[in-house]
Amino acid sequence: xxxxxxxxxxxxxxxxxxxxxxxxxxxxxxxxxxxxxxxxxxxxxxxxxxxxxxxxxxxxxxxxxxxxxxxxxxxxxxxxxxxxxxxxxxxxxxxxxxxxxxxxxxxxxxxxxxxxxxxxxxxxxxxxxxxxxxxxxxxxxxxxxxxxxxxxxxxxxxxxxxxxxxxxxxxxxxxxxxxxxxxxxxxxxxxxxxxxxxxxxxxxxxxxxxxxxxxxxxxxxxxxxxxxxxxxxxxxxxxxxxxxxxxxxxxxxxxxxxxxxxxxxxxxxxxxxxxxxxxxxxxxxxxxxxxxxxxxxxxxxxxxxxxxxxxxxxxxxxxxxxxxxxxxxxxxxxxxxxxxxxxxxxxxxxxxxxxxxxxxxxxxxxxxxxxxxxxxxxxxxxxxxxxxxxxxxxxxxxxxxxxxxxxxxxxxxxxxxxxx
DNA sequence: TCTGGGGTCCTAGGACCC
DNA sequence: TCTGGGGTCCTAGGACCC
Numbered sequence: 001x002x003x004x005x006x007x008x009x010x011x012x013x014x015x016x017x018x019x020x021x022x023x024x025x026x027x028x029x030x031x032x033x034x035x036x037x038x039x040x041x042x043x044x045x046x047x048x049x050x051x052x053x054x055x056x057x058x059x060x061x062x063x064x065x066x067x068x069x070x071x072x073x074x075x076x077x078x079x080x081x082x083x084x085x086x087x088x089x090x091x092x093x094x095x096x097x098x099x100x101x102x103x104x105x106x107x108x109x110x111x112x113x114x115x116x117x118x119x120x121x122x123x124x125x126x127x128x129x130x131x132x133x134x135x136x137x138x139x140x141x142x143x144x145x146x147x148x149x150x151x152x153x154x155x156x157x158x159x160x161x162x163x164x165x166x167x168x169x170x171x172x173x174x175x176x177x178x179x180x181x182x183x184x185x186x187x188x189x190x191x192x193x194x195x196x197x198x199x200x201x202x203x204x205x206x207x208x209x210x211x212x213x214x215x216x217x218x219x220x221x222x223x224x225x226x227x228x229x230x231x232x233x234x235x236x237x238x239x240x241x242x243x244x245x246x247x248x249x250x251x252x253x254x255x256x257x258x259x260x261x262x263x264x265x266x267x268x269x270x271x272x273x274x275x276x277x278x279x280x281x282x283x284x285x286x287x288x289x290x291x292x293x294x295x296x297x298x299x300x301x302x303x304x305x306x307x308x309x310x311x312x313x314x315x316x317x318x319x320x321x322x323x324x325x326x327x328x329x330x331x332x333x334x335x336x337x338x339x340x341x342x343x344x345x346x347x348x349x350x351x352x353x354x355x356x357x358x359x360x361x362x363x364x365x366x367x368x369x370x371x372x373x374x375x376x377x378x379x380x381x382x383x384x385x386x387x388x389x390x391x392x393x394x395x396x397x398x399x400x401x402x403x404x405x406x407x408x409x410x411x412x413x414x415x416x417x418x419x420x
Numbered sequence: 421t422c423t424g425g426g427g428t429c430c431t432a433g434g435a436c437c438c
Numbered sequence: 439t440c441t442g443g444g445g446t447c448c449t450a451g452g453a454c455c456c
Contacts (some may be wrong), residue, residue: 030424031423031424031425032424032425033422033423033424034422035422035423035424036423036424038424038425052423052424053423054422054423055422055423056421056422056423057422057423059422072424098455098456099427099455099456100456101456102456185454185455186453186454186455187454188453188454188455189453189454190452190453190454191453191454219429219430219431219453220429220430221429221430221453221454238428243426243427244427244428245426245427245428246426246427247425247426247427248425248426249424249425249426250424250425251423251424251425253421253422254421254422294423295423296422296423308449341424343425343426345426400422
């Protein structure tokens with residue numbers, strides 16, 4: 001059996017852990033730059049705050065409805081996630097951390113007499129008790145069905161108490177006849193449209209299609225999904241492996257035309273990728289650089305420029321990455337446009353140790369100890385105090401975060417103080 | 421003025437190999 | 439007239455996820 005465990009309204013719940021006065025009150029969490037709503041508590045959902053709502057359009061409503069609004073606090077969410085996942089690992093060795101707030105657990109070889117249902121409730125209680133984060137659990141013979149079960153557990157919270165199990169054919173059919181096709185894991189906008197045109201409304205209708213049709217029109221991905229929904233396990237736990245791509249991309253606070261400004265941003269994104277690469281002991285062979293104009297602005301010409309720079313050698317040195325990033329930018333930058341967003345994605349990742357030595361062109365060997373020194377120093381004296389000369393020294397990761405909560409669990413200066 | 425960021429997998433087609 | 443058969447690797451683009 002597979003369990004899909006997911007944290008309820010995760011970011012909003014994290015904010016609530018250290019603010020018990022907010023229990024029962026509406027909470028909304030904003031994206032980077034305080035752009036739009038990316039998480040809501042149940043209360044905020046009931047007040048009609050939609051997912052993705054642009055913050056500047058909803059400011060009045062936030063005030064009127066007394067919604068507690070927060071900037072995203074990834075230091076807090078990341079740490080809370082680690083705590084939850086760490087606890088889940090104590091219940092089974094077979095676990096796949098699927099996202100910051102979700103994990104699949106696999107239960108294999110349990111005795112028929114073993115009460116998995118009671119075990120699920122035990123997990124739920126222990127996690128909530130130890131972290132303060134409420135969770136929901138779906139348990140079923142396949143991953144896709146566990147996802148369905150999880151949806152049901154949340155939709156009918158009063159009845160399920162946050163745990164739903166699909167362990168009989170009857171329950172499977174009931175679930176599939178209930179769940180709308182667009183709510184099924186793996187059915188996005190494109191496939192939903194096609195299926196609905198064919199009159200398919202529920203997951204159950206989808207499972208009635210032939211394997212041949214599904215394979216032909218939805219590739220093996222669709223077919224695996226269909227089998228999984230039929231209760232024939234076709235998706236297994238994915239091993240946790242190092243990332244294959246690493247990206248740093250940001251929207252700017254305003255639109256910018258100036259090459260020097262964009263260059264500084266791109267270089268900073270490249271060094272951020274370098275840091276993430278070194279952290280997982282990888283080098284990269286190539287880098288995609290892109291810039292784009294503001295798609296929401298009317299009357300201005302839209303432009304999207306992107307290019308892939310391949311390197312003669314793999315590297316994770318900020319200095320070299322910055323150089324390649326600038327080369328890429330020069331290829332795509334066009335005067336006269338106002339840019340709103342840019343990004344750097346490093347690709348072709350290889351392990352740091354066994355990089356191939358090239359006869360003529362190699363990463364500067366001196367950079368390795370230099371980068372280590374920089375990383376260590378930054379760790380000691382504060383995040384990204386030490387920078388490349390091509391970065392702006394005054395700029396401290398310019399992001400609007402006007403309603404940021406304290407980093408309660410990762411900064412000693414920001415832990416809760418108790419007054420006696 | 422203000423609209424997020426970071427990933428994965430699959431397929432088709434081209435280039436190239438023996 | 440008739441023009442093999444089987445691979446690999448890479449890239450771009452699509453679809454999807456949280």
